[in-house]
Amino acid sequence: MKKTYTILLDSINQVKDFANMINRFHCDVDLSSGRYVIDAKSIMGIFSLDLQSPLTLTIYGDNETDEAEMADIEKALQPFLVKK
Template sequence: MREVKIFLGTIERVKDFVNAVTHLDCDVDIVSGRYVIDAKSIMGIFSVDLSKAVDLRIHAEGTEAEKAMEVISPFIEK
């Protein structure tokens, strides 16, 4: 499992993010406080505070984890 911070601040970024992670074969979760949301659920993402960075958990190892990191790289908080 890998964990990174991402920032999704706008509706457009949320749509782009969900479109990107939907094609991954692994599970991806967003963690905001005590809430864990399926990152492939656009409705779930809109239930968290998007004005702050959130933690993203990628449930994969090896090449699948590398592929996931490549897909989400535009959303990683700098």
């Protein structure tokens, strides 16, 4: 299972809050900006991206990532999601 979201991390506090939040979950998570892809659990990696533009967040679920955890992740992502 793979899910993709568009998020915006345009302040230092948002980056810290996002990194702390995403590290609570066990699944693999990538952030991409253009052709650069980093581990979303790496705060240093996040700071290496262009934070002025929206980022693509990809969550890779496996058998251990059940529906309840995915729902928890989606709920925790709400403050960072780009509203369309």
